[in-house]
Amino acid sequence: MENVQNVPTQSKLFAKGDLLLIAIILITAFGFGFHIFSSNVGNGFKPFPTAVEIYLSNKLIKVLPLTQEGYYKMKYNNISFSVQIKSGKVRMQESNCPRKVCVHQGWIEHSGESIICVPNKVVIKIVGRERTLSVPKKDEVDAITF
């Protein structure tokens, strides 16, 4: 058996290189994974702030940050509507469409939600990272399982 090369002996569990390799992998993994533990600190982790996109007949006409509170009145030919942004929520405040479905929908706040006004062809859409991911609100449950 002496002439057999590279066959390990049973005496030690790890060779020198193994420990070095394990150390390098652990350091790299924790370096890459640091943001997983620190993602609750501040808002610097967001790729872009949450925004409201307003489309008129499939064309993007306005992008508003969700943090910028206020009323936004818009008028295009015979279409007029106004959008209100308040404390991270957005709603269609008024619209000149006949049945006012978009106005009655109320506030939307989560990324991916949208208000659609069919007669005027207006779409209000929230884009960006979910706000509750980095700043969890109180008294709100993420999910319930049984």
Add this chain to the structure above:
Amino acid sequence: MLLHSETKVEAYSDTSLRNSDQYILLISLLSALAIVLQIIESMIFPPQVIWFRIGLANCISIIAIYLVGLSGALYVVITRTILASIFLGTFLSPPFVISFLSGIASVISMGIAKNVFKNFFSPIGISIIGALSHNLTQIAVVVMMLGFSLELIRYLLPILMIGSLLAGFITGYVAKNVIIRIG
């Protein structure tokens, strides 16, 4: 056993012995073992439910690298991935492409690590290298299939690196004991 005490374990690295019956027998035996292990593992960890496996078949790849060298281990891993996917019914599907390419990549990197750094790594270290390169190739193939996403890399890479450390340790420990006993 197949290997008599006089036989050199590394003898198959010589090209003259490549066509001997024992070499071919060893490769087919290892392939059969690897196929069985992969099928058993896919029953224990069904890939539709659990997305993390420890890679028991990778054990056989390490043993093959020590017994029949890098080229023999490549034969074993190619046979194993193709035949096991045919038996499991995933031939030419995305999981097969992923396991095929990453199996080849892990065997090549393990063979290079073993041949270049002679005794620097024990089988455990070589197994960790193989598991890591398997996971990295997996991510690369998925990125090529589905497109690059920063979230995937940011969240999956650290988890997969630590996971490959654990899986590599388990398979390497088994392979080391097998090699000590039959080598």
